[in-house]
Amino acid sequence: MGLFDKIFGKKVEEQIEENASADIFKFDLTESEETPDAETVLESESEIVSEPISEIEPESVPEKEIETIEVVAQTADVEVEAELKTEIEPETQKQIEEKYEKSLKKTSKSFGARFNEFLANFRSVDEEFFEDLEDTLIMSDVGVDVATQLTDDLRREVKLQNAKSKDDVKRVIIEKMVNNFGESGLNTQLNLQDGLTVMMFVGVNGVGKTTTIGKLANRYKNEGKKVLLAAADTFRAGARDQLVEWARRSGVDVVVGKENSDPASVVFDAVKRANTEQFDVLLIDTAGRLQNKDNLMKELEKMGKIIKRELPDAPHETLLALDATTGQNAISQAKEFSNVTPLTGIVLTKLDGSAKGGIILTIQQILQIPVKLVGLGEGIQDLEDFDEALFVKGIFQDLI
Numbered sequence: 001m002g003l004f005d006k007i008f009g010k011k012v013e014e015q016i017e018e019n020a021s022a023d024i025f026k027f028d029l030t031e032s033e034e035t036p037d038a039e040t041v042l043e044s045e046s047e048i049v050s051e052p053i054s055e056i057e058p059e060s061v062p063e064k065e066i067e068t069i070e071v072v073a074q075t076a077d078v079e080v081e082a083e084l085k086t087e088i089e090p091e092t093q094k095q096i097e098e099k100y101e102k103s104l105k106k107t108s109k110s111f112g113a114r115f116n117e118f119l120a121n122f123r124s125v126d127e128e129f130f131e132d133l134e135d136t137l138i139m140s141d142v143g144v145d146v147a148t149q150l151t152d153d154l155r156r157e158v159k160l161q162n163a164k165s166k167d168d169v170k171r172v173i174i175e176k177m178v179n180n181f182g183e184s185g186l187n188t189q190l191n192l193q194d195g196l197t198v199m200m201f202v203g204v205n206g207v208g209k210t211t212t213i214g215k216l217a218n219r220y221k222n223e224g225k226k227v228l229l230a231a232a233d234t235f236r237a238g239a240r241d242q243l244v245e246w247a248r249r250s251g252v253d254v255v256v257g258k259e260n261s262d263p264a265s266v267v268f269d270a271v272k273r274a275n276t277e278q279f280d281v282l283l284i285d286t287a288g289r290l291q292n293k294d295n296l297m298k299e300l301e302k303m304g305k306i307i308k309r310e311l312p313d314a315p316h317e318t319l320l321a322l323d324a325t326t327g328q329n330a331i332s333q334a335k336e337f338s339n340v341t342p343l344t345g346i347v348l349t350k351l352d353g354s355a356k357g358g359i360i361l362t363i364q365q366i367l368q369i370p371v372k373l374v375g376l377g378e379g380i381q382d383l384e385d386f387d388e389a390l391f392v393k394g395i396f397q398d399l400i
């Protein structure tokens, strides 16, 4: 059974048979000769992302300094811990569902509006119909590659399923999108270990790395796990202070370095401490500077090496944070980052403020990187595991 049937029930063929009386559309299934060149479009988009975010000096800190650098370990006071224990209740499944639905309202509305407008303007399913469908999908942030592939699939599918009325065609289109998504075969679960789990967070400034770490720290702390944070963004004092504040809020420990010190030294101390003091989870915040890929690559490689020296199978997750409000720009960032370091998953933040949540469909299909977490607000509990079914339901249910 495809994802569509699991979520929306009745199989589309049955529905179509019921609607068979309305023979509104005629078919012309010839191939379009004007398919946009996906690579060209994406290349031009990636130029936007490559613009400098902030300059950094290449650093050359000798390996020896890693051992000697002063690292401050801060533990939140008992008062904060006690306060949190009474305040935060685990969420129910219903609350999670409602949060998804609310956060996806903007995406669902804009997608639905575009889609309905597109369908309202059509009298027949001819080649123009498919060209306009492709344009509508692209405008809905599904992405050029996915839109082109989907439209090609739909030329066959609409004929195969003998979809004739407007409702039939609408259902076939959504069914195809949902099922393609459901067939990705990607594992969206976080790779948690029995012993220490190390997760590294990467992504450009402002996408929500630190906030995500703060929320996750709170989740694991509430589950009774021993959590350590590492502020490996040593270039921006604000980033370090922000992480320390999140650590305080959840009553977890954080390892920080001196400003402008080698981030790898912070990682070294954090991993060592996490290992010897038997922490369950180590969450590492890094600085993401895409304008200088070589430096970033070297920095991440060095951190990776240091982690592996202590724990050969770590990091267990390297998660790229992407801001959902940036739409296709996020896809370009994902492509750039995956050239810099291997990624195990994506955290899609700010879904609550975005009308472009449809990019999840593209991220998984094009990049073959699973979305593992979604940010659904700024609050400490506004981070959820990615749930395919809730996502699909949130986006499409008003259209079905």
Ligand SMILES: Nc1nc2c(ncn2[C@@H]2O[C@H](COP(=O)(O)OP(=O)(O)OP(=O)(O)O)[C@@H](O)[C@H]2O)c(=O)[nH]1
Residues within 6 Å of the ligand: 203, 204, 205, 206, 207, 208, 209, 210, 211, 212, 239, 242, 287, 288, 321, 349, 350, 351, 352, 353, 374, 375, 376, 377, 378, 382
């Ligand atoms: N609405 C909403 N806001 C979010 C979410 N996640 C993060 N934010 C906000 O996004 C802004 C940037 O978040 P940060 O966590 O500082 O981003 P960062 O990637 O760590 O940024 P740098 O430290 O500059 O590298 C903050 O104002 C957060 O409150 C989310 O899921 N929803």
